[in-house]
Amino acid sequence: MVKVIFFLACCCLLFGRSSGQDSLHVGVNTNIRALSIPQAGHWWFGGSKGWLGHSADCGKTWVLRQPLGNLPDYRSLHAFNETEAVAAVAGKPAVILRTEDGGRSWEEVFSHPDSTAFFDGFGFWNEREGVLFGDPLPDGRLLLLHTKDAGKSWQTAVDSSRPLFAPGEAAFAASGTSLQCVGDSTVALVSGGSVRRLWYSRNRGRSWEFAAGNKP
Numbered sequence: 001m002v003k004v005i006f007f008l009a010c011c012c013l014l015f016g017r018s019s020g021q022d023s024l025h026v027g028v029n030t031n032i033r034a035l036s037i038p039q040a041g042h043w044w045f046g047g048s049k050g051w052l053g054h055s056a057d058c059g060k061t062w063v064l065r066q067p068l069g070n071l072p073d074y075r076s077l078h079a080f081n082e083t084e085a086v087a088a089v090a091g092k093p094a095v096i097l098r099t100e101d102g103g104r105s106w107e108e109v110f111s112h113p114d115s116t117a118f119f120d121g122f123g124f125w126n127e128r129e130g131v132l133f134g135d136p137l138p139d140g141r142l143l144l145l146h147t148k149d150a151g152k153s154w155q156t157a158v159d160s161s162r163p164l165f166a167p168g169e170a171a172f173a174a175s176g177t178s179l180q181c182v183g184d185s186t187v188a189l190v191s192g193g194s195v196r197r198l199w200y201s202r203n204r205g206r207s208w209e210f211a212a213g214n215k216p
Helices: 002-015
Strands: 032-039 042-047 052-055 063-065 074-079 085-089 095-099 107-111 119-124 130-134 143-147 169-171 179-182 186-193 197-201 209-212
Antiparallel strands (some): 042 052, 074 085, 119 130, 130 143, 169 186
16 A cells, blocks of 8 residues: 555655645645655655645645755655654765654764765664665775664774775665665665666675676
């Protein structure tokens, strides 16, 4: 049911024909890149110009906040339920925020020390354990973070578990959708740019394999 609702919400956002609406009106000027629907009726979004939003009535009314002002671009958001969610700024500052009150207030729970860090997407195996990835850091290795407490804290992956990307290879489309966690321990992501690959791990990112792509 949640997948069906998510699909309908996406149709509403992208094509503007759901329930006779011309478009989805959230009440502010923003470009929505992140959408999460953890249960029926509850829609969460992250967008440009610093906006994060939560609706408890299928988009009729919204709780809207700009917790870091009007500059951040939120392209990754994962909602656990009607009150808890995490959101990541795609560019600078590379920070992760978390709310426990339905989006009325947001707390910074992680800030990456590298000024070049760029977050691309979340994935969760369950309600507590998940992973975030981003474009390669200056050492050429993929940016990887892990959480074991539903995003309340994040740990940087050791270098040996961070895949070494080729020059010019980066995450494909920072829209929060290029990483998926499957089952209890599998995670997969796609890269683009000079090299296109499907990267996958069967042990929660401790080691990685890849399949090369042959299309641009």
